[in-house]
Amino acid sequence: MTGLLTDLYEVRMAASYLRRGMTAPATFSLFARRLPRRRGFLVAAGLSDALAFLEQFRFDDDELAYLRTVVGLDEGALRALGGLRFTGDVWAVPEGRVVGADVPLLEVTAPIAQAQLVETGLLNVLTFATVVATKAARCRIAAGGADLIDFAFRRTHGVDAAMAVARASAIAGFAATSNVEAARRYGLRAAGTMAHSYVQAFGDERAAFRAFALDFPDRPVFLVDTYDTLAGVHHAVEVVDEVRPVGPVGIRLDSGDFDALARASRAILDAAGHSSARIIASGGLDEDSIATLVAGGAPINAYGVGTRMGVSRDAPSLDSAYKLVDYAGRPVLKLSPGKATLPGAKQVYRAASAGVPDVIALRGEPAPAGLRPILEPVMVGGVRLSPADPAAQVRAARERFEADLAWLPAAARRLDDPQPVTATPSAPLADLRDRLTAGLTPPPVPPL
Amino acid sequence: MTGLLTDLYEVRMAASYLRRGMTAPATFSLFARRLPRRRGFLVAAGLSDALAFLEQFRFDDDELAYLRTVVGLDEGALRALGGLRFTGDVWAVPEGRVVGADVPLLEVTAPIAQAQLVETGLLNVLTFATVVATKAARCRIAAGGADLIDFAFRRTHGVDAAMAVARASAIAGFAATSNVEAARRYGLRAAGTMAHSYVQAFGDERAAFRAFALDFPDRPVFLVDTYDTLAGVHHAVEVVDEVRPVGPVGIRLDSGDFDALARASRAILDAAGHSSARIIASGGLDEDSIATLVAGGAPINAYGVGTRMGVSRDAPSLDSAYKLVDYAGRPVLKLSPGKATLPGAKQVYRAASAGVPDVIALRGEPAPAGLRPILEPVMVGGVRLSPADPAAQVRAARERFEADLAWLPAAARRLDDPQPVTATPSAPLADLRDRLTAGLTPPPVPPL
Numbered sequence: 001m002t003g004l005l006t007d008l009y010e011v012r013m014a015a016s017y018l019r020r021g022m023t024a025p026a027t028f029s030l031f032a033r034r035l036p037r038r039r040g041f042l043v044a045a046g047l048s049d050a051l052a053f054l055e056q057f058r059f060d061d062d063e064l065a066y067l068r069t070v071v072g073l074d075e076g077a078l079r080a081l082g083g084l085r086f087t088g089d090v091w092a093v094p095e096g097r098v099v100g101a102d103v104p105l106l107e108v109t110a111p112i113a114q115a116q117l118v119e120t121g122l123l124n125v126l127t128f129a130t131v132v133a134t135k136a137a138r139c140r141i142a143a144g145g146a147d148l149i150d151f152a153f154r155r156t157h158g159v160d161a162a163m164a165v166a167r168a169s170a171i172a173g174f175a176a177t178s179n180v181e182a183a184r185r186y187g188l189r190a191a192g193t194m195a196h197s198y199v200q201a202f203g204d205e206r207a208a209f210r211a212f213a214l215d216f217p218d219r220p221v222f223l224v225d226t227y228d229t230l231a232g233v234h235h236a237v238e239v240v241d242e243v244r245p246v247g248p249v250g251i252r253l254d255s256g257d258f259d260a261l262a263r264a265s266r267a268i269l270d271a272a273g274h275s276s277a278r279i280i281a282s283g284g285l286d287e288d289s290i291a292t293l294v295a296g297g298a299p300i301n302a303y304g305v306g307t308r309m310g311v312s313r314d315a316p317s318l319d320s321a322y323k324l325v326d327y328a329g330r331p332v333l334k335l336s337p338g339k340a341t342l343p344g345a346k347q348v349y350r351a352a353s354a355g356v357p358d359v360i361a362l363r364g365e366p367a368p369a370g371l372r373p374i375l376e377p378v379m380v381g382g383v384r385l386s387p388a389d390p391a392a393q394v395r396a397a398r399e400r401f402e403a404d405l406a407w408l409p410a411a412a413r414r415l416d417d418p419q420p421v422t423a424t425p426s427a428p429l430a431d432l433r434d435r436l437t438a439g440l441t442p443p444p445v446p447p448l
Numbered sequence: 449m450t451g452l453l454t455d456l457y458e459v460r461m462a463a464s465y466l467r468r469g470m471t472a473p474a475t476f477s478l479f480a481r482r483l484p485r486r487r488g489f490l491v492a493a494g495l496s497d498a499l500a501f502l503e504q505f506r507f508d509d510d511e512l513a514y515l516r517t518v519v520g521l522d523e524g525a526l527r528a529l530g531g532l533r534f535t536g537d538v539w540a541v542p543e544g545r546v547v548g549a550d551v552p553l554l555e556v557t558a559p560i561a562q563a564q565l566v567e568t569g570l571l572n573v574l575t576f577a578t579v580v581a582t583k584a585a586r587c588r589i590a591a592g593g594a595d596l597i598d599f600a601f602r603r604t605h606g607v608d609a610a611m612a613v614a615r616a617s618a619i620a621g622f623a624a625t626s627n628v629e630a631a632r633r634y635g636l637r638a639a640g641t642m643a644h645s646y647v648q649a650f651g652d653e654r655a656a657f658r659a660f661a662l663d664f665p666d667r668p669v670f671l672v673d674t675y676d677t678l679a680g681v682h683h684a685v686e687v688v689d690e691v692r693p694v695g696p697v698g699i700r701l702d703s704g705d706f707d708a709l710a711r712a713s714r715a716i717l718d719a720a721g722h723s724s725a726r727i728i729a730s731g732g733l734d735e736d737s738i739a740t741l742v743a744g745g746a747p748i749n750a751y752g753v754g755t756r757m758g759v760s761r762d763a764p765s766l767d768s769a770y771k772l773v774d775y776a777g778r779p780v781l782k783l784s785p786g787k788a789t790l791p792g793a794k795q796v797y798r799a800a801s802a803g804v805p806d807v808i809a810l811r812g813e814p815a816p817a818g819l820r821p822i823l824e825p826v827m828v829g830g831v832r833l834s835p836a837d838p839a840a841q842v843r844a845a846r847e848r849f850e851a852d853l854a855w856l857p858a859a860a861r862r863l864d865d866p867q868p869v870t871a872t873p874s875a876p877l878a879d880l881r882d883r884l885t886a887g888l889t890p891p892p893v894p895p896l
Contacts, residue, residue: 003630004629004632006629007599007602007627007637008602008626008628008639008640009626009642009643010640011628012640012642012663013642013643013645016659016661016663017649019663022649023643026645026852028645052873054760066628066632067628070632070638071638093794116643116645116646119602119643120601120602123602124602124606124607124610127608128603128606132605147683150788153568154455154568154571154572154575154770155571155572155575155576155765155766156572157576157580157605157606157608157609157612158605158609159453159489159569159572159573159608160605160607160609162453164605175742178456179455179456180453180454180455180456180459180514180515180519181452181453183456184514184518186450189545190456192458192459193457193460193562194461195461196772197476198461198564199782200772200780200782201560201775201780202472204569206781210594211464211468215460216460216464218520226782227782228783280767288759293772307765308765311765312652312764313765316759316760316764317761319605320602320603321576322647323645324645324649328649330651332649332651333648334545334648334674334675334726335674335676355778367841388736
């Protein structure tokens with residue numbers, strides 16, 4: 001079941017195209033029209049899920065029956081939809097790569113009905129993954145040398161979203177996730193120890209810590225703020241001295257003034273001879289509060305980042321678009337106010353040195369000297385060029401992200417008032433756009 | 449597969465409880481600690497999916513193998529988890545009901561390991577559905593008599609989220625959704641006609657409109673802003689006059705100044721004798737822009753509301769919590785700064801007249817005279833009390849929402865600076881909280 005995972009208008013348009021024999025190839029370009037506020041770049045993500053969606057796209061019999069009875073599609077359209085698979089070609093920016101507005105994250109070339117039907121699914125998958133990878137990258141920049149752990153599962157927009165958040169944050173350099181299924185699926189490190197309820201169920205904090213240290217001696221982390229935070233730290237020290245867990249120990253602060261509590265906790269731990277014990281902070285954190293704690297020198301080894309990262313609270317979406325740029329070999333554009341598009345299938349070229357705008361070129365243009373292309377062919381004839389290997393893909397994307405983060409100009413990395421990376425059309429692309437805008441001449445009406 | 453859809457700490461705590469024979473019933477309460485900014489109420493939603501999650505919760509063999517090798521759980525814990533099902537009782541506020549902060553949306557009573565393991569899933573499902581139903585309700589309030597259509601699919605946080613958005617917005621009074629699968633699953637009306645790409649593929653706007661009117665004569669809506677909006681309206685009129693579709697017709701405005709364009713479009717349509725043609729606006733809308741258009745008298749019959757509703761842009765999450773309130777017959781609370789909880793299993797009582805705070809009482813208290821309880825038993829012994837009937841549940845929830853919307857004080861309904869509905873603890877509950885806070889006496893340490 002994937003065919004109905006689309007907007008109704010896609011189905012109507014596809015049925016109309018099929019009925020009229022409009023099967024010529026169309027190229028659609030998926031890109032961000034602009035960056036959200038406080039974003040100097042985007043981290044491309046979601047491609048692997050997008051390709052899986054394309055591979056699986058089809059209408060099953062129940063779906064066709066629904067379209068027959070409820071949408072009222074005729075038998076010819078239903079037959080055509082029933083046999084439809086995605087057989088197109090896809091070029092895309094690989095995951096983890098850093099890009100700006102207007103750069104195509106993905107371009108699809110396929111018979112127009114196919115390319116149209118997958119619009120909703122592709123936008124859904126790529127927009128959200130890119131939004132969250134970008135938010136997580138900001139946390140990564142803020143955290144400096146401290147570790148980050150994805151704690152977002154409980155408040156993401158559904159279970160799918162939790163998986164995408166764990167994956168996207170791993171691409172952006174998070175060290176672990178609390179999400180067990182995501183850890184399994186993507187080969188990530190799972191992290192997590194105890195909640196307040198555990199302490200409450202025992203009633204006595206020391207009893208709870210003792211039980212936990214005995215049951216999980218490899219890496220116990222004690223949640224110390226259920227009743228009185230610094231008393232909790234003392235209780236953790238007592239229990240560690242008594243039980244002597246085999247692995248490294250830590251405490252977690254989940255409320256209060258993290259800077260003051262981390263310093264006081266560090267002092268207690270150090271005085272008790274536990275200078276290697278780690279301090280983890282969690283609860284309402286985002287890149288801004290992490291940056292403040294880091295700048296103030298709070299002795300925090302790891303940050304658990306949940307809701308605000310997982311819903312990208314300050315920018316929960318992105319003005320992404322999936323626009324027809326070529327049909328039947330004819331480059332096209334639209335002129336809607338504020339939503340004009342660049343025509344034609346594209347390639348984007350990038351300089352090795354930072355601070356130089358990317359060049360958005362027509363795909364057929366010769367490559368400018370010294371620049372490297374950043375879109376790659378990823379699917380040909382509906383078949384992806386690299387096999388799906390979830391863990392390897394996350395690792396490769398993370399390496400790309402690390403390289404691009406080093407490449408990004410400092411002004412684009414800034415959390416506040418960043419200067420976004422930009423892209424400019426090549427001379428041939430700008431010329432084509434201007435000619436089409438000036439001359440929009442209607443072609444003959446296709447026959448019914 | 450559902451067992452790994454949880455945070456790792458839930459698994460560790462559950463394993464520890466099971467290992468120690470801590471199988472006494474625990475009650476957890478799920479509630480919002482506070483309302484987001486600009487929210488005067490919440491619309492409870494997501495219960496049906498939450499109950500389905502509880503019914504399906506189990507660890508399969510692959511999941512247990514993962515926990516063995518990667519998390520390092522011992523064989524005793526794995527055996528116990530392998531046989532674990534959710535066998536608890538659930539009380540909840542039914543979907544569509546309007547509530548304030550602190551009111552339990554749901555309470556679970558089950559052996560503590562079970563109740564703990566389902567925390568992440570329950571919070572995930574109920575938080576997001578409630579966030580979006582609430583945002584959609586604000587759009588409903590803003591739109592007055594105009595229809596609303598869910599256009600959010602392409603930018604929700606994943607496909608799950610798109611389904612939840614279509615469902616939650618239907619509960620909050622939306623008339624239709626673009627999401628075909630959600631329409632099928634929940635018995636909603638699917639809506640949608642054409643995109644700019646359809647017009648571009650034909651090149652000539654009239655040719656595209658003509659083809660569409662011939663292919664879908666029952667209810668064609670023409671997207672008029674691909675090149676020049678008012679020229680597009682004239683083209684729509686020409687085509688309607690020529691093709692004479694059997695059903696009602698409409699135009700869709702997707703960019704520009706909606707107020708001015710709607711008035712100009714209305715004048716063109718009326719002058720051409722199409723006074724029954726509908727005008728639909730879409731693109732970047734939310735409750736504020738809709739309220740402005742409605743207040744200004746823009747002649748718009750329906751609003752397509754997408755991204756900003758579907759991600760609840762100004763408040764994409766909710767400070768929800770799932771807190772242990774009773775273990776083994778012993779009411780408990782925590783004292784973490786800003787996160788203190790109310791002890792004990794609860795019932796909430798509501799007055800028929802608006803503006804009276806709800807009363808949060810202990811579940812065993814006698815019902816206050818003249819007030820009605822708003823939590824209902826929905827699952828007993830792991831079995832839900834009403835069969836899952838997706839379409840009927842949405843209809844019932846929508847009726848509850850309509851009734852509660854009429855009941856809500858005007859000050860709580862305001863889009864700006866609303867006065868939130870409130871709830872206060874009963875005297876026995878306040879007394880219990882104060883006694884426990886004062887006297888937190890540690891019970892004896894449970895044996896290993």
